[in-house]
Amino acid sequence: MFDLKDVSFQSDGKHPKTLLDDITVSFPTGAFSAIVGHNGSGKSTLLKLLARKNKPASGDIALDHTPLSDHGTRDFARKVAYLPQNPVVPPHLSVRELVAFGRYPWRGAFGRYRAEDHAQIDRAMDMTHVTEFKDRLVASLSGGERQRVWLSMLLAQDAPVLLLDEPTSALDVGHQRDILQLVADLKDKIGLTVIAVLHDIDMVGRFADHILALRGGRTCWQGDATHFMDGATLRDIFQTEIDVIAVPGSTRSVSYVK
Amino acid sequence: MSTQASLSTPRTTANIPLILVAVLGVCGVGVLLVDFWPFLSNGMAAQVMFSPDETDFQQLLFHYSTLPRLSMAFLCGAGLALAGAAIQTVLRNPLASPTTLGVGAGVEFALTVFILIAPASLALFQEAFALAGGMIALGAVYLIAAKRGNATLWLILAGMIVNLLLQSGTQIFLLFNEQYLQSVFMWGAGDLAQNGWDAALFVLPRVVIGMIAVLALSRPLDLLALGDDTANSLGAKVTVLRLLILGFAVFITASVISAAGMIGFVGLAVPAALRIAGLTRSRDLMIYSVLTGGLALLVIDFIVRQFNGLGGDVLPTGAATALFGAPFIILILRKARIMPGAQSNDHPNDQHIISKTGLSLLLMAVLIVGVVFSLFTSLDGTGFAVLGWTTPWQDSSLDVLTGRAERTFAAMICGAALAVSGTLIQRVGRNPLASPEITGVSSATALAIIIALAIFGVGQRADLMVIGAAGGVVSLIVLLALCRKFTHAPHYMLLNGLALTAILGAIVRIVLTRSGTQTSMLMSWLAGTTYFTNMDEVMIVAAVTAVLLITAIALRRPLELASLGTDQAVSLGLGISVFQFAMMLLAAILAAAATLLVGPLSFVGLMAPHLARVAGYRLAGGHLLGAVLIGVNVMMVAEWLARNLLYPQQLPTGLIAALIGTSYFLILAVRNR
Numbered sequence A: 001m002f003d004l005k006d007v008s009f010q011s012d013g014k015h016p017k018t019l020l021d022d023i024t025v026s027f028p029t030g031a032f033s034a035i036v037g038h039n040g041s042g043k044s045t046l047l048k049l050l051a052r053k054n055k056p057a058s059g060d061i062a063l064d065h066t067p068l069s070d071h072g073t074r075d076f077a078r079k080v081a082y083l084p085q086n087p088v089v090p091p092h093l094s095v096r097e098l099v100a101f102g103r104y105p106w107r108g109a110f111g112r113y114r115a116e117d118h119a120q121i122d123r124a125m126d127m128t129h130v131t132e133f134k135d136r137l138v139a140s141l142s143g144g145e146r147q148r149v150w151l152s153m154l155l156a157q158d159a160p161v162l163l164l165d166e167p168t169s170a171l172d173v174g175h176q177r178d179i180l181q182l183v184a185d186l187k188d189k190i191g192l193t194v195i196a197v198l199h200d201i202d203m204v205g206r207f208a209d210h211i212l213a214l215r216g217g218r219t220c221w222q223g224d225a226t227h228f229m230d231g232a233t234l235r236d237i238f239q240t241e242i243d244v245i246a247v248p249g250s251t252r253s254v255s256y257v258k
Numbered sequence B: 001m002s003t004q005a006s007l008s009t010p011r012t013t014a015n016i017p018l019i020l021v022a023v024l025g026v027c028g029v030g031v032l033l034v035d036f037w038p039f040l041s042n043g044m045a046a047q048v049m050f051s052p053d054e055t056d057f058q059q060l061l062f063h064y065s066t067l068p069r070l071s072m073a074f075l076c077g078a079g080l081a082l083a084g085a086a087i088q089t090v091l092r093n094p095l096a097s098p099t100t101l102g103v104g105a106g107v108e109f110a111l112t113v114f115i116l117i118a119p120a121s122l123a124l125f126q127e128a129f130a131l132a133g134g135m136i137a138l139g140a141v142y143l144i145a146a147k148r149g150n151a152t153l154w155l156i157l158a159g160m161i162v163n164l165l166l167q168s169g170t171q172i173f174l175l176f177n178e179q180y181l182q183s184v185f186m187w188g189a190g191d192l193a194q195n196g197w198d199a200a201l202f203v204l205p206r207v208v209i210g211m212i213a214v215l216a217l218s219r220p221l222d223l224l225a226l227g228d229d230t231a232n233s234l235g236a237k238v239t240v241l242r243l244l245i246l247g248f249a250v251f252i253t254a255s256v257i258s259a260a261g262m263i264g265f266v267g268l269a270v271p272a273a274l275r276i277a278g279l280t281r282s283r284d285l286m287i288y289s290v291l292t293g294g295l296a297l298l299v300i301d302f303i304v305r306q307f308n309g310l311g312g313d314v315l316p317t318g319a320a321t322a323l324f325g326a327p328f329i330i331l332i333l334r335k336a337r338i339m340p341g342a343q344s345n346d347h348p349n350d351q352h353i354i355s356k357t358g359l360s361l362l363l364m365a366v367l368i369v370g371v372v373f374s375l376f377t378s379l380d381g382t383g384f385a386v387l388g389w390t391t392p393w394q395d396s397s398l399d400v401l402t403g404r405a406e407r408t409f410a411a412m413i414c415g416a417a418l419a420v421s422g423t424l425i426q427r428v429g430r431n432p433l434a435s436p437e438i439t440g441v442s443s444a445t446a447l448a449i450i451i452a453l454a455i456f457g458v459g460q461r462a463d464l465m466v467i468g469a470a471g472g473v474v475s476l477i478v479l480l481a482l483c484r485k486f487t488h489a490p491h492y493m494l495l496n497g498l499a500l501t502a503i504l505g506a507i508v509r510i511v512l513t514r515s516g517t518q519t520s521m522l523m524s525w526l527a528g529t530t531y532f533t534n535m536d537e538v539m540i541v542a543a544v545t546a547v548l549l550i551t552a553i554a555l556r557r558p559l560e561l562a563s564l565g566t567d568q569a570v571s572l573g574l575g576i577s578v579f580q581f582a583m584m585l586l587a588a589i590l591a592a593a594a595t596l597l598v599g600p601l602s603f604v605g606l607m608a609p610h611l612a613r614v615a616g617y618r619l620a621g622g623h624l625l626g627a628v629l630i631g632v633n634v635m636m637v638a639e640w641l642a643r644n645l646l647y648p649q650q651l652p653t654g655l656i657a658a659l660i661g662t663s664y665f666l667i668l669a670v671r672n673r
Helices: A043-050 A073-079 A095-107 A115-127 A143-156 A173-190 A201-207 A231-238 B002-041 B045-050 B057-091 B103-117 B120-146 B152-175 B178-188 B198-216 B218-224 B228-233 B238-260 B266-276 B282-311 B317-335 B357-376 B395-428 B441-454 B461-482 B490-514 B516-526 B535-554 B556-562 B566-571 B576-598 B604-615 B620-644 B653-671
Strands: A002-010 A018-027 A032-037 A058-063 A080-083 A161-165 A193-197 A210-215 A218-223 A242-246 A253-257 B377-379 B384-386
Touching: A002 A043, A018 A043, A018 A210, A018 A218, A032 A043, A032 A173, A032 A201, A032 A231, A043 A161, A043 A193, A073 A080, A073 A095, A073 B566, A080 A143, A080 B566, A095 A115, A095 A143, A095 B556, A115 A143, A143 A173, A173 A193, A173 A201, A201 A253, A210 A231, A218 A231, A231 A242, B002 B045, B002 B057, B002 B266, B002 B282, B045 B057, B057 B198, B057 B218, B057 B238, B057 B266, B057 B282, B103 B120, B103 B152, B103 B238, B120 B152, B120 B238, B152 B653, B198 B218, B198 B238, B198 B282, B218 B238, B218 B282, B266 B282, B282 B317, B317 B490, B357 B377, B357 B395, B357 B620, B377 B620, B395 B535, B395 B556, B395 B576, B395 B604, B395 B620, B395 B653, B441 B461, B441 B490, B441 B576, B461 B576, B535 B556, B535 B576, B535 B620, B556 B566, B556 B576, B556 B620, B566 B576, B576 B653, B604 B620, B604 B653, B620 B653
Parallel strands: A032 A193, A032 A210, A080 A161, A161 A193
Antiparallel strands: A002 A018, A002 A058, A210 A218, A242 A253, B377 B384
C-alpha cells in the first residue's frame, strides 16, 4: 500500500534537526502494521509523513504506486483516513454530526447526502458501538467513547487505509483492548489496511501483524509479532533492561521490565 | 575551555541591557547637545538654564519651552517604564502595562468627567479622582483575569474590554462638550509641548516619590516571581505587597497622564524589551527601566519635534510612541512564550440538543415589534410620543418616518453585517472571542477612510467604501502574514490584532489632531453615528450583506469542518488555507461595509455571535442566522436609545452599541464560573 524509499525528514527552523533518516519500508496491504520505538524516535513524524501532514526532506513515498503528492486533497481523503494523537474536540457537535463529516471527501461542500451516505454513517456508528449516544455532544463523552466516535468518523470516510496516532494513549487497559480489538476486527471484516503508532509492547504483540521499530529516526527492526516478542529484540529497540516470558498454554509471550 | 564558554554566554546576554542604556545615553547626550548648541557656542548655557535674559526671545523660548519639555520627556518616560516594570513583575505577565490594562483609560475617563462636570471648588480632589479612576479600572481587569488564573490572554482581553468601555464613556462626555474637543484630543494623544515649568514641577515630586516607593519594595517583588504560595511560605504578605506596588505604579501613571496625557507603550515596550535582553531580577529591571524609559522618550520626543518643526503642525508625542512601541508587542509575542492560558477543558454539561426554531421566531417577532415601536415612538423630554396618536398626523410626519426608517434600517443592516463578519472570524479562527473589532479590521477600515477623507479630500461615500474595504483587507492580510500559524494558536491572532489596533488607533489620533474643523464630524462618525447615512448607501450595504450571508450559509458544511482544526479538516479533504482566506476576506468586506455606516467601535461583531453560541445555535448555518437576528435586534435597540435617550441630543449609535457590548462582556467575565 505505502512504499517508502530513502525517506528523511528535517524539522523547521534555523537549525534543522534530522528527525527521520534513510527510511525504506513497505507497509503491507490488508494488514495491521504497528510503528514502535522509544520517545522521540520519530514514530509520529513518520505517520504524519504518510498522512501528508509533514513533507519529506528527501526520498519518495508512494501510495498505490503513485507519488503521495500527486493525489488531490479530496482524492487523498477518500483513500487515507488519519486520526491525530489529540484531535480537536469541537464543543458543539453531536456524535452523529461529527461522524457525518466522514462523508465530506465524497460529497464536498455542496453535494447532497444521499441515502447511501446516511446508511454508511449509521453502519460506521453501529460497528463502533456509538449508536446509543448519537445525539449527545461529543465533548460530553468519556475518553474511550470519544475515541470510538473518532474511529466511527474514520470508518464513515470509507477509506481503505487507516492511520492512527496512538489511538489508545489516554485509555485504561480495558478500553485499550476494546479499541484495538475493534480495529483488528474491522481490518478482518472489511479488509482495511491499518498503520498505527503504539506504545504498549504487549498490545503490539497481541494485535499487530507487521511491526516497524524506529530508534533515533532510523529503522532498527522489522518483522512479525512472534519475532518481535523476544528479549534481545526488545532490548535492542528500547535500549532498556526488558525481557519476555512465555504465557503457559499458549504460543504467545508477555514482556516485563527487569 | 568548555566552562569558560558556558560562562561567557550569560555574560554577553547580561550586557545587552547595558549596551542599550549606553546607546540611548549617547543619543540622549546628543539630543541635549543639539538643543543646547546655540547657547553652548556662545557660553551662555548656564545662564539660559537658570536665569534667562528676559529680553532675548531665543533664551526665553529655550528656558520656558524646550528645557521643561526635555525634563518632562525624561520624567514621563522613566515613570511610565517603571510603572510598567512593576505591573509586569507583580502580575507575572509580559504584556501587562498601564495602557494595556486600562489604567490609562481609567485615568483619562476620570479626568475628563472631572474637568467637564465637577465644580471648580473641588479642583483639589482632581488627583485623587484620577488615581481612583486608574485603580478601579485596574481592579476590574484584575478581578476578571483572576477568575481565570491570570492567564495572559484573559488579562489582556479584559484590559482591552475595559479600555474600550472607558474610551466610549470618555467620548460620550466629549461629544456634549465640543468646545473642548480639540484640546482634550491633543491631551489624549499625549502632548509633551510645554509653556512653562508648571507641569514638570507637578510631575517631578510625584514620580520621584513613586519611584522610591517601588524601588524600596523591589526585593520582596522577586519573591512574587516564585508564585503566591511560595512567597507566602517565605513570609511575604503577598496581597498587601501586591496592592502597595500596584498602587504606586498607578499613582505614577496617573500623575504622568494628568500632566502629559496618554503616552502609550513606553510602559509596555521598555520593560518587556529589557526582559527579553536578559534582565530577570526585578530590582535591576526597574533601575534599567527608569534609565531606558526616560532616555527613550527623550529621544523619541526629539525626533517628533523635528517633524513638527517642518510641518508646523503638532504631532503629539504620545501617539508617536504608540507607533514606535506597538511593534514591540509583536516582537514580544515572538520572543516570549505566551501560553494561551488554561484552555477551558471543563466538560460542557450534556446540554440537550434542542431546535432553535422557537427562539428564532421569538427573535423575529421582537424584531418586527421593535421596528414598529422604534419608527413610531420617541421620547420628547416629557414622556413617550407616538407618531399619529399622541402627536397628530401631519404632512411632515411622513418625512419624520422616512428619516427614522433610514437610520433604523442602517443600524440593523450594520448589525447583520457585523454579526456575519464576527461569526466567520470566530469560527474560522476557532476563537470565541475574536471579532472584526478585536482583530483590527474595523480600525484599519476607519483609518483608510479617515486618511482618504482628511488628507486626500475624497468626499464620495462610494469611493470611501471601496477605500475602507481595501484598508480592512490589507490589515487582514498583514495580520495573517504576521501569524501564519494562526490556526494552531488562535490567541496569537488576537494579540497581534491588538497590536495592529493600537498602531491604527495611534495613527487615527494623529490624523484627528491635525484635521482641524473636520474633527467633530470625524469623531461622531468614529463613534458610530447613523446620522449622515442615506438610503442609497444603506441599500448597497444591505445588498452586499445579503449576498455574503447567503454565500456563507451555503458554505456551512466546510465552515463546520473548519471547527475540527486544520489537520482534521485536511484529512477530510478540505483545502483549508484557501478556504480560511476566502472566509476572512468575506469577513473583512462585511466589516468594512458596516464600519462605513456606523464607525469602527461597535462591539456587535463580538457580542452577537457569542450570544448566539451561548443561546445554543450550534451549527454554522444556524449560528450565522442566530447571530444576525441578535445583531439586528441589538443595533435596533441601540439606535433607538441613541436617538431618544438624551433627546433632543443625539447620541452615536455605535457608542451605545459599544456600551451595551462591553458591559455584556464585563458581566459575562465576572459572572462566569
